Amino acid sequence: DIQMTQSPSSLSASxxxxxxxxxxxxxxxxxxxxxxxxxxxxxxxxxxxxASSLEAGVPSRFSGSxxxxxxxxxxxxxxxxxxxxxxxxxxxxxxxxxxQGTKVEI
Amino acid sequence: ExxxxxxxxxxxxxxxxxxVSCVASGFTVIGNHMTWVxxxxxxxxDWVSVIFSNGTTYYADSVKGRFTLSRDISENTVYLQMNSxxxxxxxxxxxxxxxxxxxxxxxxxxxxxxx
Numbered sequence: 001d002i003q004m005t006q007s008p009s010s011l012s013a014s015x016x017x018x019x020x021x022x023x024x025x026x027x028x029x030x031x032x033x034x035x036x037x038x039x040x041x042x043x044x045x046x047x048x049x050x051a052s053s054l055e056a057g058v059p060s061r062f063s064g065s066x067x068x069x070x071x072x073x074x075x076x077x078x079x080x081x082x083x084x085x086x087x088x089x090x091x092x093x094x095x096x097x098x099x100q101g102t103k104v105e106i
Numbered sequence: 107e108x109x110x111x112x113x114x115x116x117x118x119x120x121x122x123x124x125x126v127s128c129v130a131s132g133f134t135v136i137g138n139h140m141t142w143v144x145x146x147x148x149x150x151x152d153w154v155s156v157i158f159s160n161g162t163t164y165y166a167d168s169v170k171g172r173f174t175l176s177r178d179i180s181e182n183t184v185y186l187q188m189n190s191x192x193x194x195x196x197x198x199x200x201x202x203x204x205x206x207x208x209x210x211x212x213x214x215x216x217x218x219x220x221x
Contacts (some may be wrong), residue, residue: 034207036151043200043211044143044151055209087151091206094164096141096153 002026002090006099013106019075021102023057025068032065032092038101039084047086048073080106108132108210116200123189126215128201130182140184142175144197145214146208156205157184169195169211191219212218 003026013019023033031051046055048064051071061076064084075082083106088099114126128140142154155165155175163175174187184201198214 032206036208038151043214044208045211046207046209049207085150089208090142094156095166096156096206098151098153101150 001095002029002093002097004088004090004097004099006086006088006102009100010103010105012040013078013104015078015080015106017078017079019082019104021073021086021088023070023071023073023099025071025090028068029090029092033064033066033071034089034091035062035064035073035082036087036089037082038087040059041079044087067079075104078104078106082106108203110203110210110212112199112212112215115149115199115217117218117220118186118191119178120191120193120219122191122219123187124191124217125185125187126199126217128186128212130184130185130201130203133203134179135182135184136179138203140175140177141202141205141208142186143200143202143208143211144195144217145200146194146197154199155186159207188217191217194221204216211219 026087033051035048038044052064085101087102109131139158141156157175172190177184200214201212202208202212
């Protein structure tokens with residue numbers, strides 16, 4: 001199985017801050033990577049696919065980059081509604097695997 | 107509007123069985139890949155199983171031989187039959203549209219395995 005490692009596991013930032021999360025795959029996954037947001041008590045929501053493509057309706061303050069084994073997810077200006085946990089997920093091979101999550105607090 | 111509604115969760119003893127259901131609306135399950143993802147209390151996301159649009163199924167090693175994913179085209183519903191349940195299967199089970207990009211999620215149904 002492909003292991004996905006996210007860092008940091010949690011962070012605290014202020015409204016308006018730039019926030020960056022990294023995700024590392026245990027083997028080359030090209031750009032077969034998604035990012036999800038899970039607000040407290042809610043189901044996850046797909047934010048980005050193919051490492052850098054924004055899902056329809058998702059604000060442009062969210063962005064992603066990377067290929068191969070190293071990926072980055074950025075919130076350019078943190079908003080109060082962005083609190084929650086963010087997960088990366090690879091879809092290069094089965095089983096699909098998720099990172100352990102990054103909890104974002106304000 | 108795409109919607110997924112899970113049901114069937116509950117409390118079951120170790121070794122017991124449970125079937126959870128997911129009714130889809132706004133799209134057809136036969137024309138889409140459908141996945142189950144679970145989340146243990148306070149933990150991260152864990153991929154469980156997928157049924158591709160051609161009917162092929164795949165399972166995580168942790169549930170292989172115990173869980174069975176199926177679909178009813180007439181009811182536009184997918185089912186996850188869970189047998190020989192273990193304490194470590196305790197989780198919220200989410201029904202998800204997609205086999206790679208999970209673009210729509212249900213609200214989840216809680217399965218608790220405890221004596």
